[in-house]
Structure formats: structure tokens, C-alpha cells
Amino acid sequence: MSGTTKSPWIMHYDASSCNGCDIEVLACLTPVYDVERFGVINTGDPKQADIFLITGAVNDQNKEVVKQLYDQMPEPKVVVAVGICACSGGIFRDCYNIIGGVDKIIPVDVYVPGCAARPEAIIDGVVKGLDVLEKKRLKLREKEGKK
Amino acid sequence: MGKRTIVPFGPQHPALPEPVHLDLELEDETVVRAIPSIGYVHRGLEKLAEKRDYNDMIYVMERVCGICSFGHGWGYAGAVEGLMSVQIPDRAECLRIMFHELSRVHSHLLWLGLLADGLGFDSLFMHCWRIRERVLDVFEAITGGRVVMSFCKVGGVRKDLTPEMLKMVKDTCDMIEDEMRKTGLVFMKDTSVRNRLCGTGVLSREDIIDLSAVGPVARGSGVNNDVRSANPMYRDLGFSPVLYDDGDCWSRCMVRVDEIMQSLDMIRNAVRDLPDGDVSVPVKGNAPVGDYVFRVEQPRGEGFYYVQGNGSKFLSRARVRTPTNINIPAMTRMLQGCNLQDVSMLVITIDPCISCTER
Numbered sequence A: 001m002s003g004t005t006k007s008p009w010i011m012h013y014d015a016s017s018c019n020g021c022d023i024e025v026l027a028c029l030t031p032v033y034d035v036e037r038f039g040v041i042n043t044g045d046p047k048q049a050d051i052f053l054i055t056g057a058v059n060d061q062n063k064e065v066v067k068q069l070y071d072q073m074p075e076p077k078v079v080v081a082v083g084i085c086a087c088s089g090g091i092f093r094d095c096y097n098i099i100g101g102v103d104k105i106i107p108v109d110v111y112v113p114g115c116a117a118r119p120e121a122i123i124d125g126v127v128k129g130l131d132v133l134e135k136k137r138l139k140l141r142e143k144e145g146k147k
Numbered sequence B: 001m002g003k004r005t006i007v008p009f010g011p012q013h014p015a016l017p018e019p020v021h022l023d024l025e026l027e028d029e030t031v032v033r034a035i036p037s038i039g040y041v042h043r044g045l046e047k048l049a050e051k052r053d054y055n056d057m058i059y060v061m062e063r064v065c066g067i068c069s070f071g072h073g074w075g076y077a078g079a080v081e082g083l084m085s086v087q088i089p090d091r092a093e094c095l096r097i098m099f100h101e102l103s104r105v106h107s108h109l110l111w112l113g114l115l116a117d118g119l120g121f122d123s124l125f126m127h128c129w130r131i132r133e134r135v136l137d138v139f140e141a142i143t144g145g146r147v148v149m150s151f152c153k154v155g156g157v158r159k160d161l162t163p164e165m166l167k168m169v170k171d172t173c174d175m176i177e178d179e180m181r182k183t184g185l186v187f188m189k190d191t192s193v194r195n196r197l198c199g200t201g202v203l204s205r206e207d208i209i210d211l212s213a214v215g216p217v218a219r220g221s222g223v224n225n226d227v228r229s230a231n232p233m234y235r236d237l238g239f240s241p242v243l244y245d246d247g248d249c250w251s252r253c254m255v256r257v258d259e260i261m262q263s264l265d266m267i268r269n270a271v272r273d274l275p276d277g278d279v280s281v282p283v284k285g286n287a288p289v290g291d292y293v294f295r296v297e298q299p300r301g302e303g304f305y306y307v308q309g310n311g312s313k314f315l316s317r318a319r320v321r322t323p324t325n326i327n328i329p330a331m332t333r334m335l336q337g338c339n340l341q342d343v344s345m346l347v348i349t350i351d352p353c354i355s356c357t358e359r
């Protein structure tokens, strides 16, 4: 399992963001930032993902989707909230259909603020997420060892 | 008759970065009907006009969508200026056009990349996005923001450009044009691309008029509804609508390729002919009772901005009707009778911006 910390697979979901952060997440894949050279792959399948990148504040309709995607991911998993919307609701927090930050729905491990969050910051957030992932993995091992 | 099945598409799907859900009714592998359901990105921005005064509301409006964010800012500012009877300086108008066209270039390049990705042509996707980053570099150098720039404000633009910045804009245009000459050819000539695009997802002229589709989708079927033709400054900068007649995916693609080239020309003309003077006028006081409508040609089509004042600093309504919103019926018509494998590509050809649609 230690391989996952070397080449993490990422799943990205847009929970009512303005798109600004989404395209920055995609921009990480361009030749300019090129995260694929580190083995980071953007996958659409929650069952293969290690890191859940989530942008935008959650709204009433997609909170179930977010929960479901999170539940489908195998342990250990890390959630990275990208953009100020995902962190706290940001400029949208007063909107009638917005619940608030992603942490109201699922536990968040890394917060990447910014509006829009820059690709460098997003990559940084993913790298931070890797540390958390490693810790979670060790914990999981210990638990299994004790059994 | 084959067996009927219903295949859910989305809301989370690798082909689309944004959540939209389609129920695809299939007969064998042919789509008989596609039923869209939206609401996954709805935030309720229009209501915020009651809580933010009209000068601050522009920050919210810019976040209707992060891709055409400049255009939304312009549309809202234009509507408020109309309501308040403010005339903005020519230099500000010209700078707005320059920025809007730069946004169009990056938005179309982004779309070309997504289309290539939908085709499974990854290297082409990379090339389009590599070129696109040049535009973002210009934005970052001038405004400090890459996607959401806050450059537009009610009454003009926030800052003037120095001669060095103008030179950077022009150099970037030259560079992009150079690269687009090669990359555009791939979309135009490459057999594997043409095989997928030519003749798929055909919308006739009548369909377009029936369903009132807008933007490159309409222009790919030979219907001209480009709002830019109504703006005299655009005409001076050398604007003429780009039209293709076939109505298939390839036409829609070529409209966008040609529009990139034309926008680059217009930006260079704007740099050359930039009028002197101020870049903004102060806008103060309460908004009068009344309403105003302003239209902007977004990269995806006509954007429609409506504001209603009630004599206070807060507007009673700020309404946006965005291009994707109006293009969704065209998309469902296009999907009828297509092959399952083409669904994601067809959805991409209307350049869906769900964030705009649902606000």
C-alpha cells in the first residue's frame, strides 16, 4: 500500500463552485504544471481514488452526492478542500442554497484557500494530503496488527 | 425493436468537470431520449443583490462563472451603468473589449482542449491548454488574478495599462496566433478528428431557430446572432461574425477556431487604437427606480443581464440569463438518435457551463 503515497490518484468533484477553482484543478494537468509526472492521475472512479479534491460550497442537492462519493472511496483517504468556497462558503456563504464549507458534510484534512486557488497552491495541498495519507495508513496498519 | 435501457450519466463523470445529470434512454446503443436534470450547482446569487450594494455586487456577479468571469462583470456593470445613465470613457470601453476578447481566446482554447480530451486525443488537449496558459500569464501580470480578475467595476475598469503591459498583450497575441496556425490545422485536417466530428450531432437551421440556440452552436448552423455586431466599437476593431453551415460538431469546432484568430486580430487593433483618457468615472448615490437590460456576447453565446433599481443602494433584482441555459434544449435535440459513445463529446460541443446555468 505504500505505493499510494508516491503516485496518488485524485478524484475531483465540483460541489457548486463557480468553475474558477475547477479549471485551476484541471490546469494542474497542463504541461505547465504537469502533475502527471509525479504519478498523480485524475480519475473519475471513487473506488480507485486516494485523494478527494472538492471545490465549491456544498448545496442541498449535491450533499448526498458528496457523501456517497466519499463513502465509496477505500480507506485510507484524504479530503482536500480547494478554494475559499470549499473551506468556508466564501462569497457564497450568504446564499439561500448554500450549506457552507465542505467540512459540514464530510471531514476535511487539508484546506487550500484562495479565490481562485492557484495551481501551485492546489499541488501544495495535495502534497500536504500525502503526509496525512501516510499517517492514516500507518494507523490502519497498527489497528490491523493488533487484531 | 431492441431493448430499452436507461443509463444515468453524471452528476459526477470523468468527461465533464461539472456536475450535470442526464438520463439517457437507450435502444441498443442509440440514444432515443435524453432527460437533463440540473440543480447540483445552484447557489442563488441573484438573491444576494438584496444584501450587497450595487457597487459590491460585481464581485458576486463575476463569480457566476469562473471561465467567462470578465464577461459577467461587464454585463452587470453595463446594466447598472445603463440604469444610472452613466457614460463610461472610450478608453475603458476599449479595455473592456480587449479583456473580453482575451477571455474568449482562453475560453475557446479551454474548450478545444476539452473536446480533444473527449475524443481521446490527449496530446492535443495538452497543446491547447499549454497555449491557453499564455493568456492567463497576461491576466496575472496585469491584474494579479488568473481566472477571477476583478478588473471591471461599475463606471469603467479598475486600472490603466502601462505601455509595457500593452506590448505584452500584443506579443502574446502574436505568439498564440503562431501556435494556433499549427494546432488549428489538426482540428481542420486530421482524419481521426474529422471522422469523429464530421456529420455527428447535426442541428439544422430550423432546429436552431426553433430552440433559440445561441453562440457558436447557432453560428455553426449558419444562424448569425452575434451580439457584438450591435456594438460600434467592435465594428471599428474589425469584427465580422464567423459562420459555418453544416451544423455538425466539426462546424461548431471550426467556428471557435476562427473566432480565436479573429479575436486575436481585434485585440491587436485595440492595442493600436486605444483611445486616450480616463479609465473610469465615479458612480455614486442610489440607483433610481427603473430597470435596464444589457447584452454581452459571451464565448458561449448571448448573455442577458437585467437589473431593477428601487431608489436605494440595493437592487431589487439582478438577473442573468446565460448561454448554456438557453442551449440545453438544443443539446437534448442533438443527443436524440446519437450513439452512446458520442454522448460525452456531443455534450461538450455546446460548451456547457453548468455553473452559469444554475448560478
Ligand code: SF4
Pocket: A017, A018, A019, A020, A021, A022, A055, A056, A082, A083, A084, A085, A086, A090, A091, A114, A115, A116, A117, B063, B066, B148
Ligand atoms: S473559491 Fe472563488 S474561484 Fe473558487 S469556486 Fe469559489 S468563488 Fe469560484
